[in-house]
Amino acid sequence: MSCWLVFPGQGAQKPGMLHGLADEPLVRESIAEASAVLGEDVMQLDSAAALASTRAVQLCLLVAGVACARLLLQQAPAPAYVAGLSIGAYPAAVVAGALSFADALKLVSLRAELMQQAWPHGYGMTALIGLEPARVEALLAQVHSAATPVYLANINADNQVVIAGSDAAMADVVDRARSAGVVVGKRLAVSVPSHCPLLESAARLLAAAFEQVNVRAPQLGYLSSSRARPLYSGESIRDELAFNMCRIVDWRATLQGAYERGVRLQIELPPGQVLTGLARRVFSQGTTLCFEGTRLDTLVSLMQREGLRHL
Structure with missing residues (x-):
């Protein structure tokens, strides 16, 4: 111990x-x-x-x-x-x-x-609680593009992840996650898209x-x-x-x-x-x-x- x-x-x-x-x-x-x-x-x-x-x-x-x-x-x-x-x-x-x-x-x-x-403006991080990482990654694939970049950033628990990217892309992912049954989508007090490319x-x-x-x-x-x-x-x-x-x-x-x-x-x-x-x-x-x-x-x-x- x-x-x-x-x-x-x-x-x-x-x-x-x-x-x-x-x-x-x-x-x-x-x-x-x-x-x-x-x-x-x-x-x-x-x-x-x-x-x-x-x-x-x-x-x-x-x-x-x-x-x-x-x-x-x-x-x-x-x-x-x-x-x-x-x-x-x-x-x-x-x-x-x-x-x-x-x-x-x-x-x-x-x-x-x-x-x-x-990335001084328009980017950040959002926590998603209620979906496992694999399902979140599937949602990210639907939204991510050169104009709307968004990535998996943190795996905190079996049903809690954090995504990072542009404000518009994260908002789109949150909307899709809520339709898929996510309990919480919360923007974090982070003004940069950490833990991603x-x-x-x-x-x-x-x-x-x-x-x-x-x-x-x-x-x-x-x-x-x-x-x-x-x-x-x-x-x-x-x-x-x-x-x-x-x-x-x-x-x-x-x-x-x-x-x-x-x-x-x-x-x-x-x-x-x-x-x-x-x-x-x-x-x-x-x-x-x-x-x-x-x-x-x-x-x-x-x-x-x-x-x-x-x-």
Whole structure:
């Protein structure tokens, strides 16, 4: 039995997310470090107005994840694995020791700018709940064209996927999905078409920047959410981080892979509880908790217990 830490992706952000973090020295130090590296006050990035920017969202998710993981691991034993959905892969890589926090901040700032510049208007992502991936792919084939691009982006659960593409194409898919019996079609708070070929050119530019950065072999188990398997080398993690913006996220398979490797305790780092909800069916014989809303000493105790079982 073991534990893993998971980090959410874009769409989990909320106004005030940095201001709501615990007032602890490690958290304050992480925020100060981020501000120094970026040359700006990161506490100004979590207002409702600022979070309209992809860059602000992604940086806030990175800072919140790293700061809270540092606070948790100051007292708790190291988890067996870490993983992150989309931008969440970056704080996961920092916590695993594969990437420095300073390098992650610079790369995420660039990543977000490249993504926003690639498709500044008229594109995004939509969640579909109620249809299995194969049926959604059939609907996408009916709608996709050069003028109305739309792709499968995330497989979150057996009946929950996310699509990415143009506004018109996504609206068409949602209409068809509702006719096919989909329960929910919800536009996400993401202004770019992530995890599809529309971002391949941006990913290649980011990969060029990654060539100047030292990415190391992880000190913890690092699960790729696009490949749904562990990555062991700095080079494989470099590729994962640079190109995950244009690759499908298979979180369903990543969850299953963690469970099959003996993980029975999942802790979701801030913000929110999206990944906790997705894990409950897979972790029916385990425990899934959010950092937010759970006492720190409770999380530490549970991680210590799972750590002893793992020995």
